[in-house]
Amino acid sequence: MTLHTPGPESPAPGASAARLIYARPEVLRDRSTHYCPGCGHGVVHRLLAEVLTELDLPAHTIAVAPVGCAVFAYDYLDIDFVEAPHGRAPAVATGIRRVRPEAFVLTYQGDGDLAAIGTAEIVHAAARGERITAIFVNNGIYGMTGGQMAPTTLLGQKTTSSPFGRDAALMGYPIRITEMLAQLPGVTYAARGTIADVGSIGKLKAMIKRACQVQMEGGGFAIVEALSNCPVGWGMTPQQSIEHLKGPVVEAYPLGVIVDRGAVAQPTHDLGCPSPAHPEA
Numbered sequence: 001m002t003l004h005t006p007g008p009e010s011p012a013p014g015a016s017a018a019r020l021i022y023a024r025p026e027v028l029r030d031r032s033t034h035y036c037p038g039c040g041h042g043v044v045h046r047l048l049a050e051v052l053t054e055l056d057l058p059a060h061t062i063a064v065a066p067v068g069c070a071v072f073a074y075d076y077l078d079i080d081f082v083e084a085p086h087g088r089a090p091a092v093a094t095g096i097r098r099v100r101p102e103a104f105v106l107t108y109q110g111d112g113d114l115a116a117i118g119t120a121e122i123v124h125a126a127a128r129g130e131r132i133t134a135i136f137v138n139n140g141i142y143g144m145t146g147g148q149m150a151p152t153t154l155l156g157q158k159t160t161s162s163p164f165g166r167d168a169a170l171m172g173y174p175i176r177i178t179e180m181l182a183q184l185p186g187v188t189y190a191a192r193g194t195i196a197d198v199g200s201i202g203k204l205k206a207m208i209k210r211a212c213q214v215q216m217e218g219g220g221f222a223i224v225e226a227l228s229n230c231p232v233g234w235g236m237t238p239q240q241s242i243e244h245l246k247g248p249v250v251e252a253y254p255l256g257v258i259v260d261r262g263a264v265a266q267p268t269h270d271l272g273c274p275s276p277a278h279p280e281a
């Protein structure tokens with residue numbers, strides 16, 4: 001899409017010029033998706049497509065698709081994909097890593113996939129410091145199967161399996177799994193962003209880019225959690241779900257870089273996690 005925009009860069013009156021401000025990255029296929037209106041998965045797909053393109057990675061990438069609403073990611077991103085059983089993306093990616101050391105290996109998982117059925121796989125891939133870039137879309141619910149409670153569901157949140165709201169005494173507390181993983185010395189980079197607004201989307205893109213560069217530079221495991229929305233599962237309109245995301249969700253899951261052991265930069269928020277030295281330091 002091209003737009004004629006007035007401003008300092010505008011041509012002299014009478015002259016015509018167009019400034020490209022939006023173009024679909026080729027790696028994002030030109031087709032509609034199955035996602036519900038307002039769903040955040042599409043935003044994350046777009047950011048991934050942009051970052052992979054900017055880093056010249058599409059031809060070198062082998063991605064692993066999850067079970068969950070993003071199960072059809074392979075239909076939307078024009079890169080090589082392997083489909084993993086529910087929760088097993090990090091294990092499948094480990095296998096790919098071992099037989100294709102030169103490949104760029106990417107996983108994409110939801111919170112039910114990564115933080116529930118796949119807890120063991122993600123913890124041990126991170127502990128081994130697998131050279132994998134993990135994209136973790138946390139919408140606080142099992143979207144695909146009808147909105148059941150996930151480990152990430154907020155306290156008090158109503159879901160189809162917690163109809164009176166999540167009660168800590170009965171159902172435990174939400175897991176900040178990215179902070180848990182960040183404690184492991186094999187994790188080179190861990191960060192949390194959100195799709196809640198334009199500024200946050202830009203920051204999330206920078207996090208995804210950094211997580212990809214970590215792998216390109218030979219670093220260990222890198223994970224970016226994207227706080228996302230599920231308007232259908234949350235019983236909200238898309239607009240309400242974005243407000244909810246910006247409010248209680250971001251409050252429960254602080255945004256920022258949790259650890260970057262590949263850079264001089266220190267964590268931008270301190271949640272009391274110990275900060276072990278980089279194994280190679």
Ligand SMILES: Cc1ncc(C[n+]2csc(CCOP(=O)(O)OP(=O)(O)O)c2C)c(N)n1
Nearest residue numbers: 067068069086110111112113141142143144
């Ligand atoms: C072994 C196995 N157990 C359970 C399921 C059912 N199942 C499919 S997707 C899903 C939850 C997905 O939730 P999440 O990973 O958060 O993705 P979302 O749909 O929210 O993006 C479950 C439990 C399954 N497909 N396979």
Ligand code: SF4
Nearest residue numbers: 035036039069143230
């Ligand atoms: S159920 Fe939720 S996560 Fe799944 S496509 Fe719809 S809005 Fe997105």
Ligand SMILES: [Mg+2]
Nearest residue numbers: 110111141143
């Ligand atoms: Mg989910």
